[in-house]
Amino acid sequence: MARERAEQLVREVVELYGAGLQRVLDIIGDRDDDLVERLAADELVASLLLVNGLHPHDVETRVASALDSVRPYLGSHGGDVELLGVVDGVVRLRLTGSCQSCPSSAVTLELAVKDAVLAAAPETVDIEVVGATPAAGSGLIAAESLFSHVHPNGLDGSSGTGTWVSVPELEELTPGEVAGFSVAGLPILVCRIGEQLFAYRDRCAACTHSLAGATLQRKAGGQVGDAVLRCPSCRAHFDPRRAGLRLDGDADAETLSPLPVLVRDGVVSVAVPAAEVA
Template sequence: MAPDDVRVDPDWRVAGERIETLLDASSAGGTVARERAEALVREVVDLYGAGLERIVALVDPRTLDALASDELVASLLLVNGLHPHDVSTRVRTALDSVRPYLGSHGGDVDLLDISPDGVVHLRLTGSCKTCPSSSVTLELAVKDAVLAAAPETTEIVVVADEPASSPNLISADSLLSRVHSAPLPAAAPMHGTWIGVPELADLMPGEVGGFAVGALPMLVCRIDDELFAYRDRCPSCTESLAGAVLARRAGGAVGDAVLRCPICGAHYDIRGAGRSLDDPTEHLDPLPVLIRDGVLSVAVPVTEVAG
């Protein structure tokens, strides 16, 4: 089987939590049982770490780079201090991985600097800096990618771009303050999670499909080779967008894609992060779509994961 065909169980991302749960369960046998379980885990980790260090010493730099490009292998290299790339290179690579999604919505992200104490300073540009859902995009796509690639970073800060020229535009700083001040359920470990939806690949160019992920109904559009996912709700009439189709606006360029609400007739720019063409204060709610562990996945707010 070729390396590109290897599928890894995405549950490896929460392996640490499962190990901790098993250690907690061992505590039922008393303090000695817990200490023995922890010692066993350390022995296994040290053994595999020593083996991984030997592998790293034996392979050539190009092979090591290829190994480090795999998320699971990269995480093991990081845990054992064997990753071949410094934090700046890893952060830039992580940002490159989400640029196709940001670019599909007319936006981008710039790495400004990484402070000695591990604070990453970013700047959202284009549509991302004014999109009413860029807070979700930042939390579920950009920050997730950076923290996965460089877990030693201590904080990710979005630096304000030049002031917006329109009073209707909302700054990234304002959006982020809303995200971080919003209360989350007590059991919620983060602002959202990635859920594999491989059936998105079945959409044909120009097709609009409805999907349900957990408790979240969403609308997904394919334009050429790009997928665009939005919450299935028209902000103008608050109704479902079921039955909506893509069309080119009058005088629009090739590739121009407008979604028309079948209920109220409101028009939304699919490539432009779902901005309304009728009311500049209204916006569809975009959801990041990326390939994770080889599977098309959608970032879903944590409050809507359970259905």
């Protein structure tokens, strides 16, 4: 009896919050469209609106906005994503461009896209990817393998591919700065180029030594902000914007291992594959 009463009280409180939010939207909706957009853009308020079915944007608009938020990271892998539509809770995407092959590309890209879609549209139940399969030996990741772990009822983070860890200290990095951090027991290297943050496992793909002490340098003949990352041990050069692709030596075989960096709930976070979590 006590449990039933408690559940009833919870339902009544939720309904009260929902009615209150509806009243707020009704009051400001016809007077200040800009304010409604600001409320929808706030992650905390947006989550309350979603829970109560009051979000002003439909699911397709929210998914499109979520994909926009991860495009800088996808671009660092030489790729992009196009939203084809959302039908019966199924998000249909087309991958464009290409992703350089590296030990963690498939997992980290999946984490970035899946998390963004789930946060913006928790009512979605599946992600369907349409894309061409690269030729054998091309060194590219097939579209179907990229989301091989995403399936119905698999958008709740239960696939075991990894976890997001808040690292607010990354916000303190200034443009051109490189620093090392330990995230969930995993040593990582993070650099900031302009407004963008790029994170990698702290291991040089060429000499296997730590990247501690690595620096950003301007490419020969490049513009300001067109930086490359140099290993302090072997002096190999890598392109932070292209998933850590090596720019000298055996570039096809030596690529840094990137980790997604996104702002989640207002805090900079890094996605760490499950196998790396201490």
